[in-house]
Amino acid sequence: MKKLSILVSAALFSGTLALSSAPAYANLPLAVGGQTMPSLAPMLEKATPAVVSISVKGTHEIQQRVPDAFKFFFGNPRQRSQERPFQALGSGVIIDADKGYIVTNNHVVDEADEIVVTLKDGRQIEAEKLGSDKASDIALLQIDADDLTEIKLADSDDLRIGDFTVAIGNPFGLGQTVTSGIVSALGRSGLNIENYEDFIQTDAAINSGNSGGALVNLRGELIGINTAIIGPGGGNVGIGFAIPSNMMNNLAKQIIEFGEVRRGILGVSGRSVNGDIAKAMELETNQGGFVEQVAPDSAAEEAGIKAGDVITKVNGKAVKTFQELKGKIGSIGAGKKVKITVIRGDDEKEFTVKLKKSDTANVEAASIHRMLEGADLENNSEGHGVLVKDIQRDSPAQLIGLKAGDIINGINRKRIKNIAELRNYLKNPKGVMALNVIRGNSQLYLMIR
Structure with missing residues (x-):
């Protein structure tokens, strides 16, 4: 697989958007040769003010090995640390205009001592970091400003492969730019980016600096937070990834309420169902999370889930892989109740599970x-x-x-x-x-x- 590049920025809108037919809700103000032409401009005029550029300054701590000959001068440790200043650019999305909440990627603001947000109207405002979650690469900022525009959240569980997408952000520090594409795949995982992966894949052009920017549908609703790309040297080759809006929203709510992410756990281990597992276990499905083991005293055991079950849905929404199951459960807070649908033998069963707090939640x-x-x-x-x-x-x-x-x-x-x-x-x-x-x-x- 080509090099996987974590971003720190936004996306470009290049060329003319050619659609065979316009959505029913599209505004068609132009006519060329007697033929009306579709345009995303009306939607973007409403959505783009909710997307901001982010610049950060801070210091990285660099560990340097001390040669044995110089140990006397530096003390016993064979390493010493040195701080080096850094600057970076990224993007963010306003999700609450009244409170000034802005969501972005953790890797955009990680280790930052100074965070400055630039609004579309040119205002520059220093932001406060309220909290972050490295395992899912989400961070929440807050600014004190009037006349902000928030973005409406879509239900990312309703996305389908082939739905049109638009990416908005700040690529290469150029300023706010827009690109378009489609949903290329859903539930992407196993990319070794972060611990909890349930990505939307899109071919909308995403480049360095797009991280934390918005992925929206044709109604201008937020469907994801742009996070990473696959491409040589950080350039776009049409394979980008975004954190689903539902996952982001669950994590942001926990940071707002508790100042941290209180990750809930189900208490099962397993793997994704494939053809070999389906054949060996005589399953009628080739998708879902196969439960190999249920932890003692876990939420799953208390609810009645057993080893050998195949988990196919979370809160009525299908899960195709075990990694997708982990990503969805991992964004739901401890103490929350979820409905888990499983296949057991020839029967489909539904369990209500109260998630317990992860021992590693911090x-x-x-x-x-x-x-x-x-x-x-x-x-x-x-x-x-x-x-x-x-x-x-x-x-x-x-x-x-x-x-x-x-x-x-x-x-x-x-x-x-x-x-x-x-x-x-x-x-x-x-x-x-x-x-x-x-x-x-x-x-x-x-x-x-």
């Missing part, structure tokens, strides 16, 4: 405060506060004194209940902040600047 600590980078954080399940599950060696979080098992219980003598409150208190830090930490039976304060 927040990207660096998005809260740069000095917390390297800490694996989650809400304390045994009471108030934020639990430090793990610490990366030589990370900023370790350098300030945090240890695995610590509970961050307050900031500057103010108690905190969860990650959302921790993020809120550290949103606009000034000077020195004191973290109130409980370690075993002791209490201590750790200072961050």
